[in-house]
Amino acid sequence: MPEEVHISSLVVHAAPKRLQRVEEAIAMMPGARVHGSSPNGKLVVTLDADSADEMLSRVGEIQRTDGVLSAALVYQFSDTVEAMNEEIPDAH
Structure with a gap:
């Protein structure tokens, strides 16, 4: 089975305090990045993982983090590592 790459984005709502x-906590998780936050507790997060199971586990870990009120998956993409490394031809 070929190696895979999974990329997801989430909106996480945390208690402002x-x-x-x-x-x-999210920044310490493997493959997780916080791209922005607002004072009212909203965060924009991306996750990278090697499998769908690993991705689901990380989303669950975020949902169970103390202070998280909700974590909503916004986008999910997956492909093989080989396809991700293919060069895209110039359209011009």
Whole structure:
């Protein structure tokens, strides 16, 4: 079975008083990045994983993080590592 790449984006809503702790917890997770946050507790997060099961596990870990009120999957993409490394021809 070929190696896969899974990329997802989420909107995470955290209790405003726990926002910093939630950001720090997510940032420490493998493949997780916090791209922005607002004072009212909303965070934009991306996750990278090697399998669908690993991705689901990470989303669940975020949902169970103390201070997280909700985590909504916005987008999910997967492909083989080989396809991701193919050069895209110039259209011009």
